[in-house]
Amino acid sequence: MFSWMGRVGLVFCMVGLVAACNADGDALPPDDHQEPTGCTSDEDCDSGLCLADTQVCAATCEDTCDGDLVCTEGHCLPADYCDEGFGPGCAPTTCEPGCHADATCNLEAEGGPSCACNPGFEGDGLDCTIVETNPCLSENGGCGDPELVQCDAMEGGEDGELVAECTTLNPCLEDNGGCGDAAFFACTHTAVGEAECSAIDPCLSENGGCGDAEFFQCDAMEDAESGRLIAECSVIDPCLSENGGCGVPEYFQCDAIEDIESGGLLAECSAIDPCLSDNGGCGAAEYFQCDAIEDAEGGHLVAECSAIDPCLTDNGGCGQAEYFQCDALEDAEGGHLVAECSAINPCLTDNGGCGDPALVQCDAIEDAEGGHLVAECITINPCLSDNGGCGAPEFFTCTNTEVGVGECADVDLCADDNGGCGDPALHRCVLRSGELPLCRLAIETCTYDYEAPLLHDVFVTNDVPNQNFNREFLTANPSGYVFDFSSGLYPFVQRGIHMSLLQFDLSALPSNATIHDAAFYFYAFDNVREGGVVDVQLPYTESPLDLASITWLDARSLSYYPLLNSVLFDVISSGEVVETAFSSSRLNMVAEEGKERGELTLALGSFDATARFFSSEHPEQAYHPRLELQVQACLEQVNLAQESAMVSAFFSDRVFEESVELFANSLGGDEFYLRFDFSGVPANAQIVDVRLTLHPRTVWEESNLMLDALTEPWEPGVVTYNTRPASTGVPLDTATLANGSLEVVEMESDALFAHVLERFEAGQTVDLRVSALQGDTAFHGSEALNTALRPRLTVVYE
Numbered sequence: 001m002f003s004w005m006g007r008v009g010l011v012f013c014m015v016g017l018v019a020a021c022n023a024d025g026d027a028l029p030p031d032d033h034q035e036p037t038g039c040t041s042d043e044d045c046d047s048g049l050c051l052a053d054t055q056v057c058a059a060t061c062e063d064t065c066d067g068d069l070v071c072t073e074g075h076c077l078p079a080d081y082c083d084e085g086f087g088p089g090c091a092p093t094t095c096e097p098g099c100h101a102d103a104t105c106n107l108e109a110e111g112g113p114s115c116a117c118n119p120g121f122e123g124d125g126l127d128c129t130i131v132e133t134n135p136c137l138s139e140n141g142g143c144g145d146p147e148l149v150q151c152d153a154m155e156g157g158e159d160g161e162l163v164a165e166c167t168t169l170n171p172c173l174e175d176n177g178g179c180g181d182a183a184f185f186a187c188t189h190t191a192v193g194e195a196e197c198s199a200i201d202p203c204l205s206e207n208g209g210c211g212d213a214e215f216f217q218c219d220a221m222e223d224a225e226s227g228r229l230i231a232e233c234s235v236i237d238p239c240l241s242e243n244g245g246c247g248v249p250e251y252f253q254c255d256a257i258e259d260i261e262s263g264g265l266l267a268e269c270s271a272i273d274p275c276l277s278d279n280g281g282c283g284a285a286e287y288f289q290c291d292a293i294e295d296a297e298g299g300h301l302v303a304e305c306s307a308i309d310p311c312l313t314d315n316g317g318c319g320q321a322e323y324f325q326c327d328a329l330e331d332a333e334g335g336h337l338v339a340e341c342s343a344i345n346p347c348l349t350d351n352g353g354c355g356d357p358a359l360v361q362c363d364a365i366e367d368a369e370g371g372h373l374v375a376e377c378i379t380i381n382p383c384l385s386d387n388g389g390c391g392a393p394e395f396f397t398c399t400n401t402e403v404g405v406g407e408c409a410d411v412d413l414c415a416d417d418n419g420g421c422g423d424p425a426l427h428r429c430v431l432r433s434g435e436l437p438l439c440r441l442a443i444e445t446c447t448y449d450y451e452a453p454l455l456h457d458v459f460v461t462n463d464v465p466n467q468n469f470n471r472e473f474l475t476a477n478p479s480g481y482v483f484d485f486s487s488g489l490y491p492f493v494q495r496g497i498h499m500s501l502l503q504f505d506l507s508a509l510p511s512n513a514t515i516h517d518a519a520f521y522f523y524a525f526d527n528v529r530e531g532g533v534v535d536v537q538l539p540y541t542e543s544p545l546d547l548a549s550i551t552w553l554d555a556r557s558l559s560y561y562p563l564l565n566s567v568l569f570d571v572i573s574s575g576e577v578v579e580t581a582f583s584s585s586r587l588n589m590v591a592e593e594g595k596e597r598g599e600l601t602l603a604l605g606s607f608d609a610t611a612r613f614f615s616s617e618h619p620e621q622a623y624h625p626r627l628e629l630q631v632q633a634c635l636e637q638v639n640l641a642q643e644s645a646m647v648s649a650f651f652s653d654r655v656f657e658e659s660v661e662l663f664a665n666s667l668g669g670d671e672f673y674l675r676f677d678f679s680g681v682p683a684n685a686q687i688v689d690v691r692l693t694l695h696p697r698t699v700w701e702e703s704n705l706m707l708d709a710l711t712e713p714w715e716p717g718v719v720t721y722n723t724r725p726a727s728t729g730v731p732l733d734t735a736t737l738a739n740g741s742l743e744v745v746e747m748e749s750d751a752l753f754a755h756v757l758e759r760f761e762a763g764q765t766v767d768l769r770v771s772a773l774q775g776d777t778a779f780h781g782s783e784a785l786n787t788a789l790r791p792r793l794t795v796v797y798e
Contacts, residue, residue, distance in 0.1 A: 037056060037057070038055060038056060038057075039051075039055055039056065039057045040055060044057065045057035045058070047059065047060045047075060049075050051077075051081075058075040058076055058077060059075070059076045060074055060075060060076075061074060061075065061076050062074070094107075094113060095107075095113045095114060095115050095125075096113075098115075099115035099125050099126065100115065100117065100123065100125060100126055100127055100128040101128075102117060102118050102121045102128040102130075103115045103116060103117045103118060103121070103123070103125040103126070103128050104116055104118060119153055119154060119155055119162065120134045120136070120153035120162060131153075131162065133161070133162060134153045134162055135151070135153060135162060135163060135164040136151035136152065136153050136164055141153070141164030141165075141166065142164060142166075143164060143166035143167075144166070147169070148168065148169045148171070149166050149167065149168055149169055150166070150167045150169055151164050151165070151166055151167075152164070152165045152166075152167065153165075170189045170195075171187070171189070171194070171195045172187035172188065172189045172195045177189075177195035177197065178195070178197075179195070179197035179198075180197070180226075180228065181228070183200075184199065184200055184202075184226070184228035184229065184230075185197055185198065185199055185200060185228060186198050186199075186200050199222070199227065199228055199229045200228075200229065201220045201229055202218070202220060202229055202230060202231040203218035203219065203220045203231055208220070208231030208233065209231060209233075210231060210233035210234075211233070211262075211263050211264065212262060212263075212264065214236075214264070215235065215236055215259075215262055215263065215264025215265065216233055216234070216235055216236065216263075216264060217233070217234045217235075217236055218231050218232070218233055219231075219232045219234070220232075235256070235258075235264060235265045236264065236265060237256045237265055238254075238256055238265055238266060238267045239254035239255065239256050239267055244256070244267030244268075244269065245267060245269075246267060246269030246270075247269065250272070251271060251272055251300055252269055252270065252271055252272065253269070253270050253271070253272050254267050254268070254269055255267075255268045255269075255270065256268070271292075271294070271299070271300050271301045272300075272301065273292040273301055274290075274292055274301055274302060274303045275290030275291065275292050275303050280292070280303025280305065281303060281305075282303060282305030282306075283305065285308075286308070287307060287308055287334070287336035287337070288305050288306065288307055288308060288336065289305070289306050289307070289308045290303045290304070290305055291303070291304045291305075291306065292304070307330070307335070307336050307337045308336070308337065309328040309337055310326070310328055310337055310338060310339040311326035311327065311328050311339055316328070316339030316341065317339060317341075318339060318341035318342075319341070319372065320372070322344070323343065323344055323370065323372030323373065324341050324342065324343055324344060324372060325341070325342050325343075325344050326339045326340070326341055327339070327340045327341075327342070328340075343366075343371075343372055343373045344372075344373065345364045345373055346362070346364055346373055346374060346375040347362035347363065347364050347375055352364070352375030352377065353375060353377075354375060354377035354378075355377070357403070358380075358381075358400075358403060359379065359380065359381045359384075359400075360377050360378065360379055360380060361377070361378045361379075361380040361403070361404070362375050362376070362377055362378075363375070363376045363378060364376075380403050380404045381400045381403075381404075381406070382398070382400070382404065382405070382406040383398035383399065383400045383406040384400075388400075388406030388408065389406070389408075390406065390408035390409075391408070391434055392434070393411075394411065395410065395411055395413075395433070395434045395435070396408050396409065396410060396411060396434065397409050397410075397411055410431060410433050410434075412431065413429070413431065413436065413437045414429030414430075414431055414437050419431075419437040419439065420437075420439070421437070421439035421440075422439070422510070423508060423510075424442065425442060425443075426441070426442055426443060426510060426633060427439045427440065427441060427442055427688065428440045428441070428442040430750045430753065430754065432754055438750075438753065438754055438757060439688060440688055440689055440750070440753055441633075441634060441688040441689040441796055443633070446632055446633055446634040446635060446636060446796060447516070447630060447631065447632045447633075448630075448631055448633065449628060449629070449630055449631075450509065450628070450629045450630075450631045451626055451627070451628050451629075452504040452505055452506055452600070452626075452627040452628075452629060453504065453505040454502065454503070454504055454505075454616050454624065454625060454626065454627075455503045455504065455505050455547070455599065456501075456502070456503045456547035456548055457470075457474060457500065457501070457502040457503070457547070457615045457616050457625060458470050458474075458500070458501055458547050458548075458550065459471075459474050459475050459498055459499060459500040459501070460498070460499055460501070460550065460551055460552040460554075460555050461477075461494075461495075461496055461497060461498045461499075461552055462479075462496045462497045462552050462556070463495045463496040463497075463498075464552070465551060465552040465553050466551050466552075466553065467551055468547070468549070468550055468551055468552075470615075470617065471490065471492070471615060471617060472490050472614070472615055472617045472618045472619075473489075473490050473492075473525075473612045473613060473614060473615055473617075473618065474500035474502075474522075474604065474612065474613045474614075474615045474625070475492075475494060475498045475500060475610075475611065475612045475613070476498055476499065476500060476534050476604050476605050476606040476609065476610070476611050476613075477494045477496070477497060477498035477606065477610050478497065478606055478607050478608055478609070478610070479496065479497045479607075480496075481494070481496075481610055482494065482495045482496075483610050485526060485612070488526045488612075489525065489526065490612075494610065497552075497605075498605075499552075499555055499603055499604065499605045500603070500604040500605075500613070501539070501545070501547055501550065501555065501601060501602070501603050501604075502601065502602050502603075502604070502625055503544070503545065503547050503599055503600070503601045504594075504599060504600045504601075504602075504627045505598070505599055506591070506594050506595045506597070506598055506599055506600055507598035507599070509595050509629075509631060510633055510798070511595075511596075512633075512798050513595070513631050513632060513633045514592070514631070514632045515588060515591050515592045515595060515629050515630070515631055515632075516588070516630045516631070516632055517583060517588060517629070517630040518583055518587045518588045518591040518627065518628070518629050518630075519581055519582070519583040519587075519627070519628045519629075520536065520581070520582055520583070520587065520602065520625075520626075520627055521579065521580070521581045521625065521626045521627075521628065522580055522604075522613045522614070522625040523577050523578065523579055523580070523613060523614045523623040523625075524569060524572060524577070524578045524580055524611050524612065524613050525572060525576065525577050525578070525612055525613070525614065526572065526574075526611075526612045532568075532569055532606055532608040532609020532610070532611070533566045533567065533568055533569070533606060533607070533608060533609060534566065534567045534569060534580075534604055534605070534606045534609055534611055535566050535604070535605050535606060535607075536566070536567070536582065536587075536602055536603070536604060537560040537561060537602070537603040537604075537605065538560060538561035538590050538601070538602065538603070539555075539558045539559070539560055539561075539601055539603055540558065540559040540560060540561055541558065541601075544597060544598070544599045544601070545558075545601050547601070555603075560603060561586075561590065567580050567582060569609055569611055572611075577614075577623065580613075591627075591629060600627065613625065633798065634688055634689075634796050634797060634798045635685075635796070635797055635798070636794055636795070636796050637678075637680040637681045637794070637795045637796075637797065638680075638792050638793075638794050638795075639676045639677065639678070639679075639680060639681075639792060639793045639794070639795060640676075640782065640787065640790050640791070640792050641674045641675065641676060641781075641782040641790060641791040641792065641793075642675045642676055642677050642765070642782075643673075643674075643675040643716045643782065644659040644662060644672060644673065644674050644675070644716065644781050644782035644783075644791065645659060645672065645673050645714070645716040645717070645719050646659070646662045646663055646670060646671065646672035646673070646781075647670070647671060647672075647719060647720055647721040647724050648663070648665075648668055648669060648670045648721055649668060649669025649670070649721050650668045650669065650670075651721070652720060652721040652722045653720050653721070653722055654720060654721075655717060655718065655719070655720055657716075657717050658781075658783065659716065659781035659782045659783040660780075660781050660783050660784055660785070661697060661778050661779070661780070661781055662770070662778070662779045662780075662781040662791075663776070663777070663778050663779075664703070664705055664770050664771055664772040664776075664777050664779070665772055665775075665776040665777075666703075666771075666772040666773060666774050666775060666776070667776065668776070669721065670772070670776075671724075671769060671770060671771040671772070672769075672770055672779070672781070673710060673714055673716075673719070673725070673767065673768065673769055673770075674767070674768045674770070674782070674791050675765050675766070675767050675768075676765060676766045676768075676793040677765045677766075678760050678765075678795065680795075681760070681795050681797055682797070685797035685798065686797055686798045687756065687757050687760055687795055687796065687797045688796050688797060688798055689748070689753065689795075689796035690748065690752060690753050690756040690757075690793060690794065690795055690796070691746055691747070691748040691793070691794040691796075692707070692733075692746070692747040692748070692752060692768070692791070692792075692793050692794075693744060693745070693746050693791065693792050693793075693794065694744070694745040694746075694747075694770070694779050694780075694791055695742075695744055695745075695779060695780045695784075695789040695790075695791075696737060696741065696742055696743070696744075696745065696777055696778070696779055696780075697742075697778040697779055697780055698777070698778045699737045699738065699739055699740055699741050699742070699775070699776075699777045699778075700739070700775070700776045700777070701739050701775045701776055702736070702737065702738055702739050702774070702775050703736070703737045703772055703774060703775025703776060703777040704734065704735075704736050704772065704773040704774040704775060705734060705735045705736070705737070705745070705770060705771070705772055705773070705777065706731050706733075706734050706770075706771050706772075706773055707731065707732045707733045707734070707735075707747055707752065707768060707769070707770055708727045708728050708729060708730055708731055708732055708768070708769050708771075709727060709728050709730075709732060709755055709767065709768060709769070710725045710726070710727050710767040710768065710769055711725070711726050711727060711728055712725035712726045713725065714767070725767075725769075727769045730751075731751070732747070732749060732751045732752040732755055732768070733747035733748075733749040733751065733752050734773075735747060737775070737777055745779075756793070756795070760795075766793065779791070
């Protein structure tokens with residue numbers, strides 16, 4: 001066969017020497033034509049043949065061709081041209097494009113391979129249909145039961161008529177003739193439609209799969225349920241012949257063991273255990289164990305005796321090993337071991353199944369019926385029950401710090417929303433153990449200054465009526481005036497009426513607060529007219545204005561309160577900034593009303609002045625418009641001591657009738673009592689702060705004072721040290737005075753505040769005790785000549 005390169009070379013030869021292809025030198029017939037050198041189809045060639053692999057026209061010939069070419073069917077072709085089955089003149093190897101399913105390809109047909117319909121079918125081979133005269137189509141062609149006999153339509157009659165050919169079906173060919181699994185049963189075809197079944201002996205094939213017959217024996221056994229024969233394999237025991245070669249059976253034992261490689265049994269020899277006879281002479285087998293050990297000289301086994309541990313059998317009779325432990329002890333008389341029984345503590349393993357030992361405790365108690373110990377589980381985290389006894393969970397938390405211990409702590413009710421006390425800048429939340437928190441004043445005085453936040457400031461104009469201007473400046477301009485500020489700080493052409501509106505936020509002010517003074521500040525610049533008046537007005541609306549979207553059309557439709565204040569402007573020089581501040585009783589009034597609405601809106605306009613003011617958009621905050629208020633959030637009631645008295649341990653039966661001086665002496669046991677009422681405080685008042693003030697008269701040495709509450713009644717002019725009232729002993733507050741100091745003592749602790757509030761709400765007087773833990777101090781009493789020096793309790797309320 002020519003290679004591809006060989007064929008290409010051949011083509012070149014054919015192209016150059018087409019006339020030389022006739023080996024006998026005969027000239028081509030006069031009408032023969034020199035073929036072209038290239039082609040893509042047979043139509044391109046006069047010879048009618050284009051060589052498909054080289055795309056060159058083949059030369060024509062009669063018998064022979066030059067070189068290695070062979071004259072084939074009138075064309076000069078390579079000898080192996082048809083070996084690969086391509087090109088005209090080569091016998092096809094199959095029918096193309098393919099035959100019908102009921103047709104057969106005839107490769108030997110004249111003219112090349114062609115399809116022909118099978119017997120019983122008719123058509124062109126590409127499309128075949130069944131012949132209606134097929135005798136097998138009726139009653140199986142007379143062949144009988146089609147499940148047992150097959151009918152085939154064969155050509156055999158006259159004129160090619162189809163006749164029925166009957167073939168007996170072998171029942172063994174389907175489902176093993178009904179004999180069962182062919183792996184276990186054989187089916188023998190004995191006659192037409194008949195079969196004989198027999199069980200297959202598995203041992204006849206490969207020793208039944210038992211392995212090498214030298215080592216394994218196969219016995220065919222009938223299976224009771226299926227009736228089939230199955231192989232039963234057994235290993236051949238080598239010890240049955242000559243003791244397996246182990247030696248004398250009296251001293252040596254042969255045991256058959258499995259060989260890993262062959263799977264058969266090999267003989268394993270061992271010395272005979274002397275303990276197997278009479279317990280090796282060790283004694284009663286109930287108490288003693290015999291172990292066979294190898295004799296150093298003879299190589300055989302000798303008996304070694306040891307006492308038997310009774311606990312290894314039935315737990316030594318102690319009972320279930322789950323509940324009782326057996327310990328083996330030597331019997332003093334017999335020398336053997338006896339069982340000593342004890343109950344097992346279930347808590348020693350996995351906490352007795354009680355769970356996490358940090359949360360649950362396991363106690364071993366005796367079971368009433370079985371006599372063994374069982375686990376009793378006790379929850380030991382006290383926080384899991386009744387909040388650990390800490391109290392109401394809304395006021396107290398319980399933390400399990402260790403087994404059986406819960407640590408109680410107060411819930412910080414002030415942590416969320418300032419305990420409901422409102423603005424933390426005004427009121428401080430005071431925690432109380434087990435109770436709701438108290439709200440206490442957070443400012444030093446009831447009156448304070450407040451600057452209202454500026455929410456919006458814009459200006460509108462009838463020149464552009466459908467929008468507002470949020471610029472760095474505000475402006476006022478009367479009707480008919482036009483001025484060009486193009487060269488000013490903020491360029492802008494003012495044409496027509498301009499009005500500015502400012503809205504301040506008053507929502508943070510307490511509802512019970514009172515506004516005493518209001519002052520509105522703004523800063524003018526670029527005033528170009530010869531002075532004029534700017535009016536401050538209040539737009540009247542039922543609801544707050546939305547200055548973010550207000551326009552001139554909205555603003556002109558509003559009603560305005562009469563003039564609040566008017567500001568007279570002189571001419572402002574270029575670059576000059578003029579602070580303008582005004583206040584009035586009417587501004588105070590509308591600010592108080594605005595507090596109820598949560599906002600105050602002011603309007604700036606003018607009938608004769610063109611002026612501009614800095615807005616909140618101006619970068620310098622000091623020039624922003626602002627509204628300053630003086631707010632009174634509460635009232636103060638100063639309560640002088642209604643009653644006072646002192647007692648002394650040195651004079652235990654003495655009544656000190658005068659209360660000009662009151663003593664607190666740690667050595668002499670001097671202490672004094674104070675009583676205050678709330679006659680000057682309205683019954684519906686909300687107390688927000690208290691302060692006890694004491695004026696020292698003499699401090700002889702450094703003194704530590706304690707203030708606590710009396711729990712029993714007392715009367716001045718009657719009480720003595722011996723009849724003194726009981727007190728809580730729990731400090732409401734403490735104070736320290738230096739030797740010789742006359743510094744005023746002011747006590748204002750949260751504990752004192754809570755105590756005074758509790759007494760006020762109960763409608764009771766406040767009775768206090770002042771004692772000295774150290775030192776000696778004299779104070780001005782309730783009858784001091786200078787009333788300003790008398791003890792007093794200041795109550796702040798809203």
